[in-house]
Amino acid sequence: MDSTMIHVCLQTEGAPTGEHHEVGERWVCSCGDNFVYREGFNRAGHPSLEWWPAPAIPQPRKTARRGLLFGPRKG
Numbered sequence: 001m002d003s004t005m006i007h008v009c010l011q012t013e014g015a016p017t018g019e020h021h022e023v024g025e026r027w028v029c030s031c032g033d034n035f036v037y038r039e040g041f042n043r044a045g046h047p048s049l050e051w052w053p054a055p056a057i058p059q060p061r062k063t064a065r066r067g068l069l070f071g072p073r074k075g
Helices: none
Strands: 026-028 034-041 047-054
Touching: none
Parallel strands: none
Antiparallel strands: 026 034, 034 047
16 A cells, blocks of 8 residues: 555544544554554655554464474374
């Protein structure tokens, strides 16, 4: 996705507005896209606080599973 385009998720009902948000606050759309409220440069080249697309935060696995592909050794 081009960073200069406004994503359609930000125009839907339930999307956060640009008012009263902390820098670094995250929002996940119902379609699965992630956004973060941070400072960036708009099309005119001026710094502005807006919602920007961001990668998802990786979640660690609950348990390490050994031998997922192969069972215990035999013989």
